[in-house]
Amino acid sequence: MAKPVRFRTDADKKAFWHSTSHILADAVTRLYPDVKLGFGPAIEEGFYYDFYRSKPFDYEELQKIEQVMKKIIKEDKFFKQIYKSKKEANEFYQKEPFKKELIKEIEENKISFHKHGEFADLCNNPVIESAGQVKAFKLLNTAAAYWRGDNKREMMQRIYGISFPTKEQLDEYLALLEARERKDHRKIGPKLKLFTQVEEVGTGLPLWLPKGATIRRVIERYITDKELKEGYEHVYTPALARTKLYELSGHLNHYRDHMYPVMKVDTEDLVLRPMNCPHHIQIYKFESRSYNDLPIRLAELGTMYRYEASGALYGLARVRGMTLNDAHIFCTPEQVEDEVKKALKFIRDVYADMGLIDYYLMLSLHDPKNKEKYIDNDVMWKKSENSLRKVLKSIKVDFVEKEGEAAFYGPKIDVQVKNVHGKEETLATIQLDFNLPEKFQLEYVDNNNQKKRPVMIHRGGLSTMERLTAFLIERYEGAFPLWLSPVQVRVLTFTDRNVKFADKIKEEFLQQGLRIETDYSNRTVEYKVRDAELNKIPYIIVIGDKEEKNKTLAVRKRGVQGVKFGIKMEDFSKQLQKEIDSKA
Ligand code: TSB
Numbered sequence: 371m372a373k374p375v376r377f378r379t380d381a382d383k384k385a386f387w388h389s390t391s392h393i394l395a396d397a398v399t400r401l402y403p404d405v406k407l408g409f410g411p412a413i414e415e416g417f418y419y420d421f422y423r424s425k426p427f428d429y430e431e432l433q434k435i436e437q438v439m440k441k442i443i444k445e446d447k448f449f450k451q452i453y454k455s456k457k458e459a460n461e462f463y464q465k466e467p468f469k470k471e472l473i474k475e476i477e478e479n480k481i482s483f484h485k486h487g488e489f490a491d492l493c494n495n496p497v498i499e500s501a502g503q504v505k506a507f508k509l510l511n512t513a514a515a516y517w518r519g520d521n522k523r524e525m526m527q528r529i530y531g532i533s534f535p536t537k538e539q540l541d542e543y544l545a546l547l548e549a550r551e552r553k554d555h556r557k558i559g560p561k562l563k564l565f566t567q568v569e570e571v572g573t574g575l576p577l578w579l580p581k582g583a584t585i586r587r588v589i590e591r592y593i594t595d596k597e598l599k600e601g602y603e604h605v606y607t608p609a610l611a612r613t614k615l616y617e618l619s620g621h622l623n624h625y626r627d628h629m630y631p632v633m634k635v636d637t638e639d640l641v642l643r644p645m646n647c648p649h650h651i652q653i654y655k656f657e658s659r660s661y662n663d664l665p666i667r668l669a670e671l672g673t674m675y676r677y678e679a680s681g682a683l684y685g686l687a688r689v690r691g692m693t694l695n696d697a698h699i700f701c702t703p704e705q706v707e708d709e710v711k712k713a714l715k716f717i718r719d720v721y722a723d724m725g726l727i728d729y730y731l732m733l734s735l736h737d738p739k740n741k742e743k744y745i746d747n748d749v750m751w752k753k754s755e756n757s758l759r760k761v762l763k764s765i766k767v768d769f770v771e772k773e774g775e776a777a778f779y780g781p782k783i784d785v786q787v788k789n790v791h792g793k794e795e796t797l798a799t800i801q802l803d804f805n806l807p808e809k810f811q812l813e814y815v816d817n818n819n820q821k822k823r824p825v826m827i828h829r830g831g832l833s834t835m836e837r838l839t840a841f842l843i844e845r846y847e848g849a850f851p852l853w854l855s856p857v858q859v860r861v862l863t864f865t866d867r868n869v870k871f872a873d874k875i876k877e878e879f880l881q882q883g884l885r886i887e888t889d890y891s892n893r894t895v896e897y898k899v900r901d902a903e904l905n906k907i908p909y910i911i912v913i914g915d916k917e918e919k920n921k922t923l924a925v926r927k928r929g930v931q932g933v934k935f936g937i938k939m940e941d942f943s944k945q946l947q948k949e950i951d952s953k954a
Pocket residue numbers: 644645646647676678686687688689690692694696697698777796797798799801828829830833834836837
């Protein structure tokens with residue numbers, strides 16, 4: 371028996387998890403000899419293995435597989451590296467088309483396998499010493515995934531799992547998973563009646579329920595007001611446009627994979643817009659512009675549609691129909707740095723108001739080797755990337771540079787956040803663009819009456835309402851601060867006698883613009899309080915005979931033990947207003 375493994379480094383974990391995927395593949399092969407093997411890497415947390423067969427593995431099957439894995443672990447066979455020639459490897463994998471495909475791509479004629487007991491798997495990664503070192507594991511879930519991530523290839527059945535050198539570590543991890551699950555916006559959203567998705571409407575097309583819509587409306591009003599104060603002008607433009615607009619912009623060339631098919635109507639070819647920029651460009655072009663007019667900052671809560679692979683869709687965080695807090699800033703080359711700085715400050719301020727402060731900045735650069743994804747103009751890329759880098763350095767913030775993350779038309783400064791499961795996404799983005807002004811022949815007249823080309827800055831402030839809300843739900847675990855709470859106060863009654871007075875209070879609060887809800891049901895007050903707490907309502911007011919007689923309120927605050935009695939209406943509403951204004 372090999373000695374116990376310890377997780378000291380990431381490499382320890384990777385070898386451990388990858389080895390467990392071999393054990394999984396061994397078990398599946400023993401149980402289902404007809405299933406074809408794909409591959410099974412270690413991932414950030416745990417491992418998976420892709421298998422080819424027509425139907426997904428169900429719960430009972432996973433349990434059976436786990437039993438066989440236990441048996442294999444008990445057999446405690448050593449992992450041994452063996453080599454086969456290409457010919458031998460192909461013979462060995464006679465009935466494994468996916469493995470054969472992988473072998474084809476290996477250049478050497480010496481192909482590495484790792485073998486434990488009778489099971490050998492094509493593999494050149496580090497592994498553990500023996501199967502018995504896996505003291506605790508669990509198969510976590512299944513997913514369908516295209517072979518090698520290619521949507522033109524076969525659909526594989528993926529099994530995810532996790533494993534550890536001790537049972538304690540597994541228990542701890544499972545508890546962590548449960549906690550993350552509780553915070554997951556995909557769980558909380560429907561539970562708190564914020565949003566839903568239904569098959570009839572379509573994949574990736576969420577419906578905002580009244581409570582979710584309230585949060586969104588509060589945010590949209592907030593951001594619109596804030597932008598107006600900062601010199602942005604708001605516009606409205608349609609979500610459809612003629613294809614020629616996107617031919618000209620380059621979207622059809624570089625962004626086609628994310629666009630829906632063309633619709634023919636009368637004499638026009640129309641397409642759903644994946645971005646709002648070309649529309650805003652047309653607004654810029656509506657009048658002739660002089661240097662005196664610049665910068666022009668056009669903003670819109672712009673609805674757009676993107677084809678996202680079904681496997682990439684993720685609750686509200688990645689959808690197919692979305693509304694972006696978008697702006698396009700048209701400025702002179704001299705104004706670029708100042709405008710980028712202003713936009714960055716704006717973004718940092720609004721995220722502070724939202725309570726989203728756990729982010730980092732990424733300078734997203736193009737990939738000079740990828741001529742298909744990016745507009746081919748090295749000089750422009752260099753210039754725009756340098757400008758953004760200069761701004762970031764001048765304000766002395768930490769940032770990470772990453773190649774291959776730019777938009778097709780220009781580099782970006784991205785605000786990066788992680789969701790409860792550790793998956794990273796971009797919220798805000800500032801993108802510098804010398805390309806689209808060129809393509810659309812944008813102009814302004816400078817102080818010598820000369821025609822000049824403006825620069826464009828694409829600014830996604832709060833991200834899309836969808837993605838932002840996903841992150842807010844997880845940030846607050848559904849317990850939103852008062853200013854964002856869909857319901858701010860719930861009024862409960864002791865008995866039917868109190869309904870009339872409760873209604874009066876409700877009416878008064880409504881007039882003050884507070885969001886209020888009542889529970890006059892015949893359940894006990896304890897039950898009603900509990901229900902309000904489960905719904906994360908910030909304030910609960912209980913009305914009984916005493917309150918009615920004294921014209922006062924009994925108030926419970928979310929997260930605070932006990933009740934405060936004898937509160938005057940006036941004092942309570944002042945307190946709420948103060949809390950709302952503070953955005954605390
Ligand atoms: C900022 N033209 C620019 C705009 O002017 C643009 O569209 N940039 S973008 O492609 O990066 O998208 C802006 C933001 O929208 C992203 O930073 C991200 O926060 C959000 N977003 C992008 N795709 C999705 C999606 N599928 N679901 C939800 N939000 C998305």
